[in-house]
Amino acid sequence: MNKLNFFEEISEGTTNVFVYKIKSDSKGPSSKQGVPFYNPTMQLNRDISILVCQQLLDSSKRKMILLDGLAASGIRGVRLANELVGDFEVVINDWDEKSYNLIEKNIEKHSFENIKACNKNLNVLLSEGKFDYIDVDPFGSPVGFIDSAFRSIKNGGIIACSATDTAALCGVYPKVCIRRYGAVPFHSIVMKEIGLRILLGFICRVAGVYDKGIEPSLCYSTDHYFRIYVKVNSSISKTNQCMNNFKIIHSGENIGIEKIKNNIGPMWLGKVIDKKTIGEILNIVSSKKLGCKNQIYRLLDILEEEADAPVFFYTTESIASFLKKSSPRMDLLFEKLKKQGYNVYRTHFSPTGFKTDASINIIEKMFK
Numbered sequence: 629m630n631k632l633n634f635f636e637e638i639s640e641g642t643t644n645v646f647v648y649k650i651k652s653d654s655k656g657p658s659s660k661q662g663v664p665f666y667n668p669t670m671q672l673n674r675d676i677s678i679l680v681c682q683q684l685l686d687s688s689k690r691k692m693i694l695l696d697g698l699a700a701s702g703i704r705g706v707r708l709a710n711e712l713v714g715d716f717e718v719v720i721n722d723w724d725e726k727s728y729n730l731i732e733k734n735i736e737k738h739s740f741e742n743i744k745a746c747n748k749n750l751n752v753l754l755s756e757g758k759f760d761y762i763d764v765d766p767f768g769s770p771v772g773f774i775d776s777a778f779r780s781i782k783n784g785g786i787i788a789c790s791a792t793d794t795a796a797l798c799g800v801y802p803k804v805c806i807r808r809y810g811a812v813p814f815h816s817i818v819m820k821e822i823g824l825r826i827l828l829g830f831i832c833r834v835a836g837v838y839d840k841g842i843e844p845s846l847c848y849s850t851d852h853y854f855r856i857y858v859k860v861n862s863s864i865s866k867t868n869q870c871m872n873n874f875k876i877i878h879s880g881e882n883i884g885i886e887k888i889k890n891n892i893g894p895m896w897l898g899k900v901i902d903k904k905t906i907g908e909i910l911n912i913v914s915s916k917k918l919g920c921k922n923q924i925y926r927l928l929d930i931l932e933e934e935a936d937a938p939v940f941f942y943t944t945e946s947i948a949s950f951l952k953k954s955s956p957r958m959d960l961l962f963e964k965l966k967k968q969g970y971n972v973y974r975t976h977f978s979p980t981g982f983k984t985d986a987s988i989n990i991i992e993k994m995f996k
C-alpha cells in the first residue's frame with residue numbers, strides 16, 4: 629500500500645530538495661498516499677510565490693516573517709529561504725510527522741539560519757503568532773484556514789491561497805459551493821471567473837469580520853486550481869470600501885450573453901489584479917532562475933492587460949453559436965472594436981475570451 633521507495637533529490641528554481649520517491653503507478657496528489665507529496669505540476673504556483681514574496685520584501689523596510697503553512701515536503705518554504713533576497717525569516721509547517729521530518733531534513737541540507745520547521749495544526753500555529761506572508765496551499769479548499777489567517781496576518785501583509793476544489797466553485801457541485809463558500813455558483817462559459825470571484829468574495833467577507841480590507845494583487849485561474857494573493861489592511865474605512873465589492877448578481881441581469889435566471893453569488897466584483905504589482909513583479913522575473921519563466925511571462929502579460937478590463941468576458945464561439953455565424957478571428961475583432969473607440973482586452977480565463985466595454989448589441993453587429 630505504501631508507495632514509499634526512498635528519497636530523491638529534485639531541483640526547482642535554484643534550490644535542491646529531497647522528496648519522497650513515489651511509484652509511477654500512483655494516481656496523482658493525495659494525502660492518502662501515506663507520504664508527503666511533491667507535485668511537480670505546481671512549480672508555476674511556487675515560482676510565482678517566490679516573485680510575490682520578493683516584491684513584498686522589496687517594498688518593505690522591516691524584517692518579514694513568511695509562513696509556508698501547509699508545506700508537505702517543504703519545497704516552497706525552502707525555496708523562499710534560498711531564493712529571496714532581503715531581511716526575512718521563514719517558518720515551514722505541516723502537521724504530518726513524515727512531512728515534518730522531511731522538512732527538517734531539507735532545512736539541514738541547506739544549513740539556513742533564518743528558517744524554522746513546525747509540526748502543528750496550521751490553525752493552532754496561526755493563533756500563536758503573527759506573520760507578514762501566509763501561504764495556504766491545501767488539498768482542496770482553503771476555507772478552513774482563512775479565518776485564522778486573518779487573525780494572524782500583520783497590517784500590510786499578504787495572504788496567499790490555492791483552491792483545487794474548482795468543481796465546487798465552478799458550479800459542477802453547487803451544493804458544495806453553497807455549503808463551503810456561502811455562495812451560488814454559475815456553471816457556464818464564465819464559470820472560472822465566477823469561481824475565482826466567489827473564492828475572493830469569501831475571503832473579503834472573512835476579512836470584514838476582523839475589520840480588515842483586502843487588496844487583490846494577483847488572482848488567477850490556471851491548470852486545475854485557483855490562486856489568490858491579497859494584501860491585507862487593518863483599516864475600517866478600507867474594509868468598508870472593500871465590502872462595496874461584495875455583491876450578488878441578481879436574476880434578470882446579464883453575464884456575457886446569458887441572462888441569468890437565479891441570483892448568483894455573493895462574490896467579489898472589484899479588481900482581481902493590481903497592475904502596479906504586476907509591473908513590479910515583471911521587473912523581478914529576469915533576476916530569478918525559474919523553471920516556468922516563459923509561462924509566467926505569458927500569464928503576467930495577459931493579467932496586466934486584463935487588470936483594467938470590466939468583469940466577465942465573452943468568447944467568440946459562444947457569440948458565434950448564439951448568432952449562428954462563424955467565429956471571427958480574434959485579432960480582426962479586436963481591431964474592429966478598437967477602431968470604433970471601444971476598449972477590448974484578452975482574458976487569461978479563456979484563449980477565445982475577450983472583455984470589452986462595447987455593449988452586446990455592438991458586438992453582435994460586428995459578428996453579423
Ligand SMILES: C[S@@+](CC[C@H](N)C(=O)[O-])C[C@H]1O[C@@H](n2cnc3c(N)ncnc32)[C@H](O)[C@@H]1O
Pocket residue numbers: 659664665666667670674697698699700701702703704721722723724727748749750751765766767
Ligand atoms: C497540497 S499539500 C501542500 C503542498 C506544498 N505546499 C507544495 O507546494 O508542495 C497539503 C499539506 O497540508 C498538510 N495539512 C493538511 N491539513 C493541515 C493542518 N490542519 N495543519 C497543518 N498541515 C496540514 C498535509 O499534511 C499536506 O502535506
